Amino acid sequence: MGATKLSIHTQEQIEMAQFAKVFAHPARVSILQYIASQDSCICGDIVDKVGLSQPTISQHLQVINAAGLLKGTFKGKTICYCLNVEKFQQMQELFNSYFNKTVASCCNI
Amino acid sequence: MGATKLSIHTQEQIEMAQFAKVFAHPARVSILQYIASQDSCICGDIVDKVGLSQPTISQHLQVINAAGLLKGTFKGKTICYCLNVEKFQQMQELFNSYFNKTVASCCNI
DNA sequence: AAGTAATATTGCAATATTACGATTAAGGGA
DNA sequence: TCCCTTAATCGTAATATTGCAATATTACTT
Numbered sequence: 001m002g003a004t005k006l007s008i009h010t011q012e013q014i015e016m017a018q019f020a021k022v023f024a025h026p027a028r029v030s031i032l033q034y035i036a037s038q039d040s041c042i043c044g045d046i047v048d049k050v051g052l053s054q055p056t057i058s059q060h061l062q063v064i065n066a067a068g069l070l071k072g073t074f075k076g077k078t079i080c081y082c083l084n085v086e087k088f089q090q091m092q093e094l095f096n097s098y099f100n101k102t103v104a105s106c107c108n109i
Numbered sequence: 110m111g112a113t114k115l116s117i118h119t120q121e122q123i124e125m126a127q128f129a130k131v132f133a134h135p136a137r138v139s140i141l142q143y144i145a146s147q148d149s150c151i152c153g154d155i156v157d158k159v160g161l162s163q164p165t166i167s168q169h170l171q172v173i174n175a176a177g178l179l180k181g182t183f184k185g186k187t188i189c190y191c192l193n194v195e196k197f198q199q200m201q202e203l204f205n206s207y208f209n210k211t212v213a214s215c216c217n218i
Numbered sequence: 219a220a221g222t223a224a225t226a227t228t229g230c231a232a233t234a235t236t237a238c239g240a241t242t243a244a245g246g247g248a
Numbered sequence: 249t250c251c252c253t254t255a256a257t258c259g260t261a262a263t264a265t266t267g268c269a270a271t272a273t274t275a276c277t278t
Binding site for chain 4: 166170
Binding site for chain 3: 249250251252256265267268270271273275278
């Protein structure tokens with residue numbers, strides 16, 4: 001036991017959970033806000049900004065990246081992380097669709 | 110280590126993470142859909158519907174309830190779980206506000 | 219080629235989550 | 249009162265997550 005049973009859930013439910021997991025940690029909420037807010041998409045300062053160690057930030061970035069929410073020019077000394085706006089908005093759609101569908105089907109509305 | 114460092118994050122970031130955690134498991138995504146879809150808000154069948162054991166479902170319900178997303182008449186033999194629509198929509202607002210703010214501040218839009 | 223700065227990876231410890239069997243508590247009905 | 253049904257709680261095992269020190273990698277610079 002301990003591992004999530006995936007076989008019993010629909011693809012949509014699993015996808016929702018995967019995206020939600022990105023935001024299920026305050027550090028990642030913070031990191032995404034910061035990445036989006038920087039005009040020049042400067043990285044590295046995330047470590048100073050958020051207040052966690054470099055390896056930990058790198059780990060969180062991987063989680064966000066695995067969900068497809070990052071887009072960056074990974075060349076040069078300074079890696080440039082940017083928000084993948086298309087994917088991000090696609091995810092926002094998914095959330096809103098789920099939220100609206102859930103509320104709409106509710107009995108006590 | 111292993112525990113999330115809360116002191117370094119803002120209250121908004123922590124709140125976002127807490128709500129996101131509710132949807133960070135496909136079983137809870139499924140449970141919320143089911144609870145909302147039932148006119149009579151019948152419980153118990155969640156166990157049959159989702160396909161996890163009764164204690165596991167009960168545990169997931171606690172997580173959802175801790176976030177304030179449930180509202181129910183907990184009297185009688187059959188406990189009646191309902192969606193707390195007000196809180197749910199409030200949470201939807203929080204997500205949308207965060208999403209919109211993040212995208213709006215983005216450099217590569 | 220050697221040095222340097224920036225980020226990723228590895229390894230590990232601490233804690234959290236997921237899942238379920240067994241048990242317990244709370245009501246309703248005989 | 250005594251069962252029966254329903255759901256919460258306890259205990260525990262398996263797995264995942266979080267965090268960091270140490271190390272490796274990458275790419276620019278000199």
